[in-house]
Amino acid sequence: MSDFNNQQVAKLPKHLRQFIVEQHYEKYTPIDQAVWRYVMRQNYSYLKHVAYYPYIKGLQRAGLSIEYIPDLQTMNDNLGKIGWGAVTVDGFIPPAAFMEYQAYRVLVIAADIRQINHIEYTPAPDIIHESAGHAPIIADTDYNNYLSYFGSIGAKAMFSSKDFELYEAIRKLSILKEAVDGDEEEIAQAEKTLRHIADNMGEPSEMALLGRLHWWTVEYGLIGTLENPKIYGAGLLSSIGESATCMNPDVKKIWYNIDTINYQYDITKPQPQLFVTPTFQNLIDVLEAFADTMAFRRGGAESILKAIECKNPSTAVYSSGLQLTGIFTDVGLNQADELTFIKTTGPSALAFAGKQLNGHGKDYHADGFSSPVGKLKGIAKALEDHSLTELEQIGIAEGQEANLTFESGIDVVGIVKEILIENGKLILIAFEDCTVKESNGNILFKPEWGTYDMAIGEKIVSVFNGAADKDQYEEIVFVSKEQTHKVTYDEATQKLHILYKKVRSVRENQTGYEELETIFNELKTAHRADWLCALEILEIVFHKNLDTDFEKELRIYLEMKAAAEPDHAKLINDGLHVIANPVTQLITEED
Structure with a gap:
C-alpha cells in the first residue's frame, strides 16, 4: 500500500493499515464525476454565505477542485504541506480506529461516491462528505489541532x-x-x-458520549453567535440539502458546552437542533472537561468495570507504569470499593511506556493474567518505590523465598526468580514454587501452574481501550464482514455514461458543440429519468450563446421535469440558479 510520499500516512501502524483500500480512480464513472461537480458547484454557490472559512481557498489548499473527484495522491501532496495526510477506506470503520487515524493526523476518506438519486444527502460516508466536507477546513490550525487532539482522546475511549x-x-x-x-x-x-x-x-459508554461530541462539532458544528452562526461541520458542508435548511429558525441553535453529551443523534434524519461554539478553543475546553471523567484519566475500580463490560482487549496501567493488556473478566474489591486484584482471561501481555516487555507477550500469557493491587501490610511505602536494597530489607531478593501479605489479605509465598525495574520503578516480581491465596483461603495461584509473574502497583491509574503495544499484540481491530456493494452497470446506464463523457469533453475542449442537440435528443428518448446531463448541456449552451431556440427548448424541458417530478424539482431549480450565477465568477470575486 502506497504512503503517497506523505509523512503522516507513512507513520500509520499496521493495525490501522488493515482498513485502507485502493482508491481505483478509474472506477469513477462520468456520472460520478458529474455528481461531484454538481454538488461542489451548489456547495460553493450557497456556502460562500454561510461557511466559516473561504471555501474555494480551503479546497485548493487540500488539493481539491470543483471539476473533478479528488485524486488521493494530489490530496496528500497538498495536505502534507500542513502536516496531514489522507487514505481511502471501505465505508464506515469502527469509531476507535477512526479516532486513531485523526490522532495520526490522517483523514479517512470513503472511496465510494453517492449515487445521483442520493445527491443531496447520503447516510453512507462517501468521498464528497469526507473530502469536500472535512478537508477544506484542515488548513485552519486551531481546528486541525482540535481534530487531532480529539482523535488522541477518542482512541483511548472505552466502548x-x-x-x-x-x-x-x-x-x-x-x-x-x-x-x-x-x-x-x-x-x-x-x-x-x-x-x-x-x-x-x-x-x-465513553465512546458513545464522545461520538455525540464528535457529531455535534466535527460533523454538524456551527461557530459564531446564536443569531448569525457559520458552518464548519463536515456533515453540513457536504450536504447540499441540510446546509441550506439548517439555517432555518425551526432548527434550534444552542450554545455548545459539556451538556451537549446529553443530546443523541440519528444519522438517517435531519438534525432538530445544532450547537454553536464561539471559538474552536471552546471545543478543546469541553473535550478536556469530558476527558477528565474518562477511565484513562480516572483509573480505579470503576474503570476496570468498564473494561470488563467492553469484552474486548483493554489496557490497565499500574501506578508503577506497568501496562496489562487483555480481556478483563474479574476484580477484587475491599469494603471501600478499592481494587485488591485484577484478572484477564485469554491472551494477555505486559508492557511499559507502550512497548511490550521482552518475554511477556500474549503467547507467554496465553491463558490470562491476574495479580494483586495495593500496598504490603504494615509497610507505608508503596512497593513500586522500593530500591533493591530496600526490597532486601523486607525479605525480597532474587533466589530467596519471600512471604508477602497485602493490605487486602492476599498472601504471596514463593522463591523470587526475577525482579524487574523500569525507569526507577519496581514493576514486576517473578516467583517460582509460588502460592497465592486470599484471606478466606481461596487459592489464586498454585506452584504446579509454573512461574508466577506478580505485577507491582499500589493503584490502577488508567484504563484505556485496546492494547498498550498494538503492533506487538497484533491487535485485530474489528473489521466488518458487511462490505459495500459494488455496482454492475446495465447496457442503458453504460450508454448514459457515454453521453455524460461527451458533454464533459465538449465543455472542457470547447469543441464539438454541434453534438449537443444529438446528445439531448438521445437523453429525451432513451434516458427520460435523467436530469443532470440536460442541465450540463444547458450550461454550455447558455454560457457560449450557441443557439437561442435550443436553449429555450432545454429550459422548457427542465422546467417541465421539475414540475412533474417533485423529487427532482429542487435539484433542477438549484442547478438553473447556478447556471445563471456562474461559480467561476464567484470564485474570482472571492479571490
Whole structure:
C-alpha cells in the first residue's frame, strides 16, 4: 500500500493499515464525476454565505477542485504541506480506529461516491462528505489541532459490547440505502434492527458520549453567535440539502458546552437542533472537561468495570507504569470499593511506556493474567518505590523465598526468580514454587501452574481501550464482514455514461458543440429519468450563446421535469440558479 510520499500516512501502524483500500480512480464513472461537480458547484454557490472559512481557498489548499473527484495522491501532496495526510477506506470503520487515524493526523476518506438519486444527502460516508466536507477546513490550525487532539482522546475511549452491535447495524443500513438495487423490505428490517439496538443501549459508554461530541462539532458544528452562526461541520458542508435548511429558525441553535453529551443523534434524519461554539478553543475546553471523567484519566475500580463490560482487549496501567493488556473478566474489591486484584482471561501481555516487555507477550500469557493491587501490610511505602536494597530489607531478593501479605489479605509465598525495574520503578516480581491465596483461603495461584509473574502497583491509574503495544499484540481491530456493494452497470446506464463523457469533453475542449442537440435528443428518448446531463448541456449552451431556440427548448424541458417530478424539482431549480450565477465568477470575486 502506497504512503503517497506523505509523512503522516507513512507513520500509520499496521493495525490501522488493515482498513485502507485502493482508491481505483478509474472506477469513477462520468456520472460520478458529474455528481461531484454538481454538488461542489451548489456547495460553493450557497456556502460562500454561510461557511466559516473561504471555501474555494480551503479546497485548493487540500488539493481539491470543483471539476473533478479528488485524486488521493494530489490530496496528500497538498495536505502534507500542513502536516496531514489522507487514505481511502471501505465505508464506515469502527469509531476507535477512526479516532486513531485523526490522532495520526490522517483523514479517512470513503472511496465510494453517492449515487445521483442520493445527491443531496447520503447516510453512507462517501468521498464528497469526507473530502469536500472535512478537508477544506484542515488548513485552519486551531481546528486541525482540535481534530487531532480529539482523535488522541477518542482512541483511548472505552466502548461497550453494545457499541459493536450499533456500529454493525449503522454500517449495514448505510450500505443498503446507498445500494443501487436496495431492497425496500431489507432496508425496513435494517432500520427496525437499528432502532431496537439504539433504544436498548443502556448507559452510554465513553465512546458513545464522545461520538455525540464528535457529531455535534466535527460533523454538524456551527461557530459564531446564536443569531448569525457559520458552518464548519463536515456533515453540513457536504450536504447540499441540510446546509441550506439548517439555517432555518425551526432548527434550534444552542450554545455548545459539556451538556451537549446529553443530546443523541440519528444519522438517517435531519438534525432538530445544532450547537454553536464561539471559538474552536471552546471545543478543546469541553473535550478536556469530558476527558477528565474518562477511565484513562480516572483509573480505579470503576474503570476496570468498564473494561470488563467492553469484552474486548483493554489496557490497565499500574501506578508503577506497568501496562496489562487483555480481556478483563474479574476484580477484587475491599469494603471501600478499592481494587485488591485484577484478572484477564485469554491472551494477555505486559508492557511499559507502550512497548511490550521482552518475554511477556500474549503467547507467554496465553491463558490470562491476574495479580494483586495495593500496598504490603504494615509497610507505608508503596512497593513500586522500593530500591533493591530496600526490597532486601523486607525479605525480597532474587533466589530467596519471600512471604508477602497485602493490605487486602492476599498472601504471596514463593522463591523470587526475577525482579524487574523500569525507569526507577519496581514493576514486576517473578516467583517460582509460588502460592497465592486470599484471606478466606481461596487459592489464586498454585506452584504446579509454573512461574508466577506478580505485577507491582499500589493503584490502577488508567484504563484505556485496546492494547498498550498494538503492533506487538497484533491487535485485530474489528473489521466488518458487511462490505459495500459494488455496482454492475446495465447496457442503458453504460450508454448514459457515454453521453455524460461527451458533454464533459465538449465543455472542457470547447469543441464539438454541434453534438449537443444529438446528445439531448438521445437523453429525451432513451434516458427520460435523467436530469443532470440536460442541465450540463444547458450550461454550455447558455454560457457560449450557441443557439437561442435550443436553449429555450432545454429550459422548457427542465422546467417541465421539475414540475412533474417533485423529487427532482429542487435539484433542477438549484442547478438553473447556478447556471445563471456562474461559480467561476464567484470564485474570482472571492479571490
